[in-house]
Amino acid sequence: MAVNLQAIKDEILGYTVSTEEDLEQFRRQYIGRNNMIAALFAEMKNLPAEERKAYGQQINELKDAATEKFSALIAQLEANGQQQQEEHPDLTLPPRPDALGGIHPITATRRQIIRIFERVGFNVSEGPEIEDDWHNFSALNFPENHPAREMQDTFFIEKKPDIALRTHTSSVQVRVMEGQKPPIRTLSPGRVYRNEAISARAHCVFHQVEGLFIDKGVSFADLKQTLYYFAKEMFGQNIKVRFRPSYFPFTEPSAEMDISCLICGGTGCNVCKHSGWVEILGSGMVDPAVLQNCGIDPEEYSGFAFGMGIERITMLKYGIKDLRLFTENDVRFLRQFRSLI
Numbered sequence: 001m002a003v004n005l006q007a008i009k010d011e012i013l014g015y016t017v018s019t020e021e022d023l024e025q026f027r028r029q030y031i032g033r034n035n036m037i038a039a040l041f042a043e044m045k046n047l048p049a050e051e052r053k054a055y056g057q058q059i060n061e062l063k064d065a066a067t068e069k070f071s072a073l074i075a076q077l078e079a080n081g082q083q084q085q086e087e088h089p090d091l092t093l094p095p096r097p098d099a100l101g102g103i104h105p106i107t108a109t110r111r112q113i114i115r116i117f118e119r120v121g122f123n124v125s126e127g128p129e130i131e132d133d134w135h136n137f138s139a140l141n142f143p144e145n146h147p148a149r150e151m152q153d154t155f156f157i158e159k160k161p162d163i164a165l166r167t168h169t170s171s172v173q174v175r176v177m178e179g180q181k182p183p184i185r186t187l188s189p190g191r192v193y194r195n196e197a198i199s200a201r202a203h204c205v206f207h208q209v210e211g212l213f214i215d216k217g218v219s220f221a222d223l224k225q226t227l228y229y230f231a232k233e234m235f236g237q238n239i240k241v242r243f244r245p246s247y248f249p250f251t252e253p254s255a256e257m258d259i260s261c262l263i264c265g266g267t268g269c270n271v272c273k274h275s276g277w278v279e280i281l282g283s284g285m286v287d288p289a290v291l292q293n294c295g296i297d298p299e300e301y302s303g304f305a306f307g308m309g310i311e312r313i314t315m316l317k318y319g320i321k322d323l324r325l326f327t328e329n330d331v332r333f334l335r336q337f338r339s340l341i
């Protein structure tokens with residue numbers, strides 16, 4: 001038989017396409033039913049027995065060349081189309097919608113706390129995260145040997161004079177008292193640092209809101225009523241509160257405030273450890289020595305202060321069991337808060 005198999009192979013290898021029709025033409029010729037290679041294969045029975053093997057091998061090579069070329073032509077056509085689209089985008093198409101993000105739950109809680117206190121006359125104050133010993137400890141009446149002043153508890157940047165990452169935002173309020181005359185009603189939200197092992201309940205970086213109210217004749221009754229108002233606004237009008245005596249170096253007397261458990265309503269569960277109550281903040285009357293340290297006459301003025309962890313409040317409000325979720329940035333967690341403002 002006088003068919004030039006090499007010529008056919010060259011034709012296949014040199015084939016080019018620029019349209020879908022060209023590609024279909026190639027397919028019909030070399031791949032589809034009744035294609036040329038299949039016809040050549042059928043010729044094999046007319047050959048003398050000793051030539052059949054070599055002929056069959058050549059036809060098989062042709063077949064492989066055609067299948068490979070077909071894939072290459074498809075890829076080439078696709079790439080051409082894409083390039084053309086990039087060079088000539090269809091400007092009449094509507095734009096793709098932007099992917100909408102959301103507010104982080106810590107941000108949402110911080111904003112909510114601020115909104116509640118702004119309604120009763122508090123403003124917002126901010127200050128540095130790197131603090132000196134005076135603003136973080138000494139002005140706040142921390143004794144010389146207090147454990148918070150140890151390397152074990154606090155991230156020091158320098159020693160003597162001591163410079164550290166602030167361990168609370170009280171340092172901001174010391175700065176406000178030093179710089180302003182009462183009446184002072186201020187809220188200090190921000191990031192604070194403690195040298196803690198990271199777990200489901202503790203982190204070395206977390207967020208706090210502290211509040212400070214100083215004026216003539218401010219009493220413990222004002223503290224209780226203000227924080228009761230806050231609890232009802234934050235957790236619902238049916239919430240119950242209780243105050244327990246406590247101790248802080250910078251307040252006297254001091255009290256911790258509990259709310260009735262949000263999960264079980266007070267009947268007892270794992271979250272409240274079967275007590276029906278959960279602690280949400282610490283508070284107290286500003287110690288006269290602290291007022292004095294900040295240039296405010298304790299004979300003329302008195303005040304109350306409080307502090308709370310934003311992570312803790314957020315976990316209670318939304319039933320979040322592990323605080324590490326706040327910093328892992330797993331979108332499956334964050335997406336659940338997309339509706340917050």
Ligand code: 2NL
Nearest residue numbers: 170173250282283305306307308309
């Ligand atoms: C807590 C307790 C508290 C304060 C913070 C404060 C600030 C100044 C003076 C006096 Cl400038 N006190 N802040 C008072 C009592 C408690 O925080 O458990 N925080 C997470």
